[in-house]
Amino acid sequence: MRVPRNRVLLLLATVSIFGAGGAAYSAQSDSQIRQADFSTIVFFVVFAVLTLLISFWAGRRATSSSEYLTAGSSISAGQNGLAIAGDYMSAGAFLGLSGAIYASGLDGMFLAASYLASWPIVLFLVAEPLRRLGKYSFADVLTHKLRERPIRILAGASTIVIVSFYLVAQMVGAGELISLLFGIGYGPAVIMVGLLMIVFSTLGGMRAATWVQIIKAILMICGSAMIATLALTRFGFSLSDLLKTAAANHPNGNSIMEIRGFSLDAIATLSLGVGILFGTSGLPHILMRFFTVSDERAARISVFYATCLIALFFTMLFFIGYGSIAILRGDATYASASGALFGGNNLAPIHLASAVGGSVLAGFISAVAFATILAVVSGLIIAGASSAANDLVVGLSGRHLDERTRLRISRISALALGVLGIVFGLACEGQNVAYLLALATAIAASANFPLLLLAIYWDGLTTRGAVVGGTFGLVSSVVLTTMGPTIWSKVLGLGPAILPYDSPALFTVPLTLLVCWLVSIAKAEPEKDWRLAQPSVAQYAE
């Protein structure tokens, strides 16, 4: 008897949700770090079931690869703006940036400002050309003027590497959150989240991910505003008093008003900044959002909406971060004597919600953060799956696939990426998720951004130049990131790092551009290789 795939996935998700809820309820008595109560579990189950229903609804419509991967390009500018903002209001940003501010003050806000500054770059340079020339992945833009096969293989490989790095950050945040929420270990928490995200991304596709992002973005902004307002209420809405208390509570004192940590090494900070500034323009799951709207006008308006919402969200993170220092530090309920928060510093907003709004607000915020993780991870997995089906497999096989095969490969790739995310998430326990995100964007800045920029604005780029340059950017950024302090010393435990810089973007971005240019001018390709089949992007005007 043939059992429908959707029913199997639905059953698996239901078992995961209620199994986790039951485990959480039974674990209440013996957990040391548990903060949430029954209301938390109720919020979690409600959100998870709601997400599941959206996925199931969208999954019934996802009968073609276009619908599964880009929601049939039928998302409006406003909806896409909210979804893009939702992608950026990830667990990495919400938990990681708040945690970074809690740990070292303004350093966390420096990362936030850098992420925001990357959006105008996306808008000015890549959003409209992408919408005009792309269909499923950024490789579509490159193949308009370059030979398809090698470019698709390169784009597929770089997308999967970047998505994997980005997944790790989300999985670490998810593991810590669920561990605290349900009072279970980090490992089982990562595996549970991994299983759920596999179900959601395999079942629903881009339409489900978009709607979950929209709902979640609204809830996240409301929840953050509530925490920030309640934190300010403690100080009579006086920002001065809040900052004064924060500086008095923090062992670094007034230093938390400056970027002390990042100012120690200007080159490392500059490199991190360059990686973030240009990295957003190379992140596959962000670029893919431009294929879900109907035209360029909708693409640019959606970026404007997203930028405004992200700016609002980051401003609230400022209050949440400093509010955490002022309220949580020194409170034995939430932090140890050394100031480290129970469950990790990444949980600063959850603890703050509990401190200012009680267990109901903490439960609500935890559930929103969990929905965030599912939505962002689903978007990431879909971007990876899209690239695997439309770039990697097409490039390796040398032939275009029919709709049915492409959809099947997309879903199998989503499953494989989910498993990869679980494995890497388990390996990176305890790392600051905002910092891990910064490393992923550094690789995107080095591998994807230079190729997109040159392909769109320079007619002299050859296939050879793009392949050699892109490979150089991808390999050098991954190798140099691995040799940096975070991966080499903290994750792999291999002793002192070979390179002093975590983010290599300051060196790899200009070098990739240089390699592309040098190889392209060294040997011009026959005209048929680069002559455009359609109007040059640099020439178009409405």
Place this chain on the structure above:
Amino acid sequence: MHKTTEVVPLRVAADRLGALRFRLALLMIVSYLAMMSFLIYSARHTPLTSAVASNLSSAMVALAICMAFSVILTGLFVLVRNRD
């Protein structure tokens, strides 16, 4: 021959658009780097006092300006493009 006459205004419009894009992108990059330089400079040169600060530091103001600038530039570009 007919197509040749159409290409000229297209090229002119494209050049204008390309210049606007790159000028704005350059403006954003320069302002971001200026903010970063200021932050590093102020962090290294602001004396650490035992008195507790109670107002926004200059570094916080610089970050806020950079964030506001990102939103304003994005809005400006959308406004200009939607008028075209």
